[in-house]
Structures are given as C-alpha cells and as structure tokens.
Amino acid sequence: MATLRRLQEAPRHLLVCEKSNFGHDKSRHKHLVETHYHNYRVSFLIPECGLLSKELKSLVMDIGPYYSVKNLPLHELITHEFINTFVKKGKLILSLDKDTYEETGLQGRPSRYSGRKSMKFVISIDLMDLSLNLDSKKYRRISWSFKEKKPLKFDFLLAWHPTGTEESTMMSYFSKYQIQEHQPKVALSTVRELQCPVLRSSGLAGEPEEACSALEFFDWLGAVFCSADLNNEPYNFISTYCCPQPSAVVAQAFLCTITGFILPEKIHVLLEQLCHYFDEPKLAPWVTLTVQGFADSPVAWREKEHGFHKGGEHLYNFVVFNNQDYWLQMAVGANDDCPP
Numbered sequence: 001m002a003t004l005r006r007l008q009e010a011p012r013h014l015l016v017c018e019k020s021n022f023g024h025d026k027s028r029h030k031h032l033v034e035t036h037y038h039n040y041r042v043s044f045l046i047p048e049c050g051l052l053s054k055e056l057k058s059l060v061m062d063i064g065p066y067y068s069v070k071n072l073p074l075h076e077l078i079t080h081e082f083i084n085t086f087v088k089k090g091k092l093i094l095s096l097d098k099d100t101y102e103e104t105g106l107q108g109r110p111s112r113y114s115g116r117k118s119m120k121f122v123i124s125i126d127l128m129d130l131s132l133n134l135d136s137k138k139y140r141r142i143s144w145s146f147k148e149k150k151p152l153k154f155d156f157l158l159a160w161h162p163t164g165t166e167e168s169t170m171m172s173y174f175s176k177y178q179i180q181e182h183q184p185k186v187a188l189s190t191v192r193e194l195q196c197p198v199l200r201s202s203g204l205a206g207e208p209e210e211a212c213s214a215l216e217f218f219d220w221l222g223a224v225f226c227s228a229d230l231n232n233e234p235y236n237f238i239s240t241y242c243c244p245q246p247s248a249v250v251a252q253a254f255l256c257t258i259t260g261f262i263l264p265e266k267i268h269v270l271l272e273q274l275c276h277y278f279d280e281p282k283l284a285p286w287v288t289l290t291v292q293g294f295a296d297s298p299v300a301w302r303e304k305e306h307g308f309h310k311g312g313e314h315l316y317n318f319v320v321f322n323n324q325d326y327w328l329q330m331a332v333g334a335n336d337d338c339p340p
Contacts, residue, residue, distance in 0.1 A: 014331065014332055014333075014339070015215065015218060015329060015330070015331045016329070016330045016331075016339045017204050017214040017215065017218070017327060017328070017329045017330075018204070018327070018328050019201065019202075019204055019214075019325060019326065019327050019328070020325070020326060020328070021323075021324050021325050021326065022275055022320075022324045022326060023324055029271065029318070029326065029328065030268060032301070032316065032328065032330075032340065033264050033267050033268045033271060033291075034264045034265075034268065035264070035301050035302045035340070036264060036291065036293060036300070036301050036314075036316065037264060037297075037299070038261075038293050038294045038297040038299070039261070039262045039263070039264065039267060039291050039292070039293055039294075040259065040260065040261060040262070040292060040293065040294045041257065041258070041259050041262075041290075041291070041292040042257070042258045042262050042267060042270065042289070042290070042291050042292075043225060043255065043256065043257040043258070043288075043289075043290045044255075044256050044270070044274060044287060044288060044289045044290070045221070045224065045253055045254070045255050045287065045288045045290075046253060046254045046277070046284055046287045047194070047196055047250045047253045047283075047284040047285070047286070047287070048250050048251065048252070048253070048282070048283035048284045049252070049253065049254040049282075049284060050190055050252050050254065051254070052188070052254060052256070053277075055273055055276075056270075056273055056274075056277075059266075059269060059270055059273055060186055060256060060258060060270075061186065063184045063186075063258055063260070063262060063266050064159075064184075064263070064266060065181045065182060065183055066157060066158065066159040066181075066182050066184070066260055066261035066262075067157070067158045067159070067170050067171070067174075067179055067180065067181055067182065068155065068156070068157055068158075068179070068180050068182060069155070069156045069158060069174050069177050069178065069179045069180075070155050070177070070178040071153045071154075071155065071177065071178065072153060072154060072155070072156050072174070072177055073146070073147075073151060073152070073153050074094075074146045074151075074152040074153065074154065075143060075146035075147045075151070076174075077092055077127075078092065078125070078127065078130060078139075078142060078143065078146065080131050080134055082173070083127050083128065083130070083131040084131065085169065085173065086160055086169075086170075086173075087127050087128065087131075088163075089128055090127060090128070091124050091125060091126050091127060091303060092124070092125040092127055093122065093123070093124050093125075093298050093299060093303065094108070094122065094123040094124075094125075094298070095111070095120065095121075095122055095298040095305075096108075096120070096121050096122075096123065097119060097120060097121075098118065098119045098120065098121065100150070100152070101121035101123070103149070103150045104123070104145045104146075104149065104150045104152075105141075105145050105149050105150070106123050106141070106142065106145050107123075108121045108122050108123035108124070109121065109122055110122075111305065112305055113305070122298070122305060124303065125142060130142070157261045158170060158174075158261075159261045159262070159263050160263075161263050161265045161266075182260060182261075183260070184258050184259060184260030184261075184262060185258070185259045185260060186256070186257070186258050187256070187257045187258075187259075188254075188255075188256050189254075189255050189256075190252050190253070190254055190255070191224070191252065191253045191254075191255055192251070192252055193249055193250075193251065193252075194224070194249065194250050194252070194253045195230050195243040195247050195248075195249050196220075196243070196247060196248055196249070196250055196253070197211075197212035197216060197217050197220055197243060197244050197245075197246070197247050198210075198211050198212060198246040198247060198248055199211055199212060199217060199285065199286060199319070199321075201286075201321040201323060201325035201326075201327070202325070204327065209245075209246060210246065211246070212244045212245070212246070212247075213244075214319075214327050214329060216244035217244070217319065217327075218317065218329050218331075219241075219244075220243055220244060221288060221290065221317065223241050224255075225255075225257075225290070228241055229241075230242055230243045250284075262291075267289075267291055270289065271289055271318060271320075274287050274289055274318075274320050275320055275324065277320075278320075278322040278323075278324075282322065284322070285321065285322055286319050286320060286321045286322065287319075287320050288317060288318065288319050288320070289317065289318045289320065290315065290316075290317040290318075291315060291316055291317070292313075292314075292315040293313075293314040293315060295313065297314070300314040300332055300339075301314075301339060301340050302340070304340075313331060313332065313333050314331070314332045314333070315330075315331050316328065316329065316330045316331070316339070317329040317330075
C-alpha cells in the first residue's frame with residue numbers, strides 16, 4: 001500500500017492519498033467508510049456514461065430517510081429505552097463552550113483546538129457502558145446534570161440503520177417532540193465534453209507526460225463539483241484553473257449528488273455497487289465516490305475530535321479503477337488529527 005501526503009500552506013488542510021485493491025485482505029476501505037459517521041453529501045462521477053444502471057439508480061433513490069427533532073432534551077439520549085432501541089455501540093460526545101461545560105458539573109477535557117486559554121471542552125459518555133448499570137453513581141450524576149443542573153436542549157438530526165425493527169420506530173419514539181422525516185435530495189446531471197486527467201492506477205505520483213498524480217486529480221475533481229471552467233480562458237476572472245495534463249475529453253460524464261444525513265452503511269453498499277460497475281466492459285477507465293462530512297460535526301473519523309478552523313472540511317474520495325485497484329484520498333482541516 002503506497003501513501004502520499006500533502007500539507008497545504010499555513011497549514012490549511014491535510015490531504016492523504018493511498019492506493020490499494022478491493023480484493024486485498026488488508027484493504028481498509030470498509031473500515032474507513034464505516035467509521036466516518038456524520039456524512040451530509042455523497043457524489044459519484046462516471047465518465048462515458050449517459051444513463052445510470054437500474055441497480056445504481058435504485059440504490060440512490062433508496063438511501064433512506066433521516067429526521068430532525070427540535071428542542072430535544074439531552075437526557076432523552078441516555079435513557080435505557082433509547083439506548084436499547086437505537087444504539088448498537090457508540091458514545092455521546094458533547095462539544096461545549098467553557099461556561100456551559102462548567103455548568104454541567106461533568107468531567108471532560110479541554111478541546112485540542114481551543115488555544116492556550118481553553119474556551120471549549122469535550123465530554124464523552126459511553127452509552128453502552130452507562131446502560132449496563134442504571135443504578136451506578138456515574139449514571140445518577142449524568143442524569144442529574146442533564147435533567148436538573150443544566151437541562152440542555154438541542155435541535156438534532158437523527159439517522160438510524162434498522163436491523164429488523166420497523167423504520168417508523170424513530171417517528172413514534174419521539175412523537176411527543178417536534179420530529180420531522182426528511183428524504184435526501186438527489187441531483188442528477190450529465191456533463192458534456194468533459195476534459196479528464198489521464199490516470200494510471202499504479203502510480204499515485206503520476207508520470208511526466210504519461211499520467212497525472214492523485215493530488216492533481218483531487219484538485220480537478222473539486223473544480224468539476226464546483227462547475228468551474230477548466231480551460232483557463234483569458235477573459236475568465238472567476239477561475240484561472242485548467243485541467244492537469246495529460247488529459248482526454250470524454251463525450252459525457254454522469255454526476256450524481258445526494259445531500260442529507262447519510263449513513264455509512266448506505267455509502268458502503270453504494271461503493272460496492274460502483275465496484276461492480278466494471279463487471280462488464282466499460283469505456284470508463286475509472287469512477288469516483290466522494291463523501292463529505294458535516295462541517296460542524298464534533299468528530300471526523302471514529303471519536304477523533306473535529307475542529308472547524310476556517311472551513312470545517314473532512315472528506316474522503318475513492319477513485320475506483322476498472323481492475324479493482326483504488327485510490328483513497330482523505331482531507332481534513334488544520335484543526336483535525338491526521339486521517340486514519
């Protein structure tokens with residue numbers, strides 16, 4: 001497994017690139033997808049494609065609902081009933097300003113990104129451990145804090161991957177609060193005459209006059225998602241970007257973007273389906289799957305703290321090649337740990 005890293009100026013963000021193959025025993029694509037929890041946008045780009053297959057279209061349209069709940073008391077998330085119904089494993093992680101943190105009376109730690117004078121604190125509560133002993137001193141103290149000492153209420157986005165229980169459980173469980181079901185927004189488009197970098201799956205660094213690098217490709221993909229012009233025309237005062245070389249023009253490329261609160265389990269199924277895209281011969285040499293996290297999420301991967309800094313970015317991108325090789329590109333802002 002090869003890895004390439006780039007730390008941009010000042011530092012603004014960190015980009016990590018690596019390559020592997022979906023068939024390798026040590027491929028970590030599934031683990032990485034499953035541990036990036038808070039995803040708000042998923043996009044995939046397929047060159048030389050004008051129409052989605054039935055399988056891909058079905059997956060896109062069946063991403064599943066998510067829910068918004070207004071003014072939900074925090075203590076509802078530590079009840080045995082809630083944990084037993086919805087939580088398979090995990091933690092409740094609170095990112096609080098200094099005054100609110102002190103008012104809770106609970107033990108936490110200073111944020112890694114609050115500077116010399118700590119103005120932001122993080123509290124982590126293991127919900128599964130907490131639910132095992134509801135008579136413990138620890139549970140009683142947390143319950144007292146959330147119900148009496150500092151009865152916090154928040155607006156929440158909730159998403160749930162049911163395993164045998166009816167999907168409507170979430171709606172009925174929070175029926176006494178202002179809960180609303182939402183469906184992800186899906187945008188489908190065809191990009192005509194798209195200038196694409198030439199890639200070789202074996203080389204992240206690229207080869208002069210032969211293939212572009214993973215870093216060049218990442219920048220190009222961002223420009224495509226922004227609908228930027230790629231020809232650096234002298235009259236264009238918005239963008240001076242141009243497609244890296246060598247490149248080739250494809251007649252059309254299919255772009256799909258899904259926006260909402262999207263679960264890792266759904267993203268993993270979508271990635272698998274994109275891998276199967278090449279089961280039959282295709283003109284496209286590669287496809288991409290890009291996943292962006294919520295900018296204000298308290299964590300990025302697993303329980304690693306996520307800071308906003310200037311943009312709050314934490315995202316990853318798969319470039320899936322027709323031989324089942326893949327490039328994995330992970331980007332985070334300056335106020336984040338290095339991607340896993």
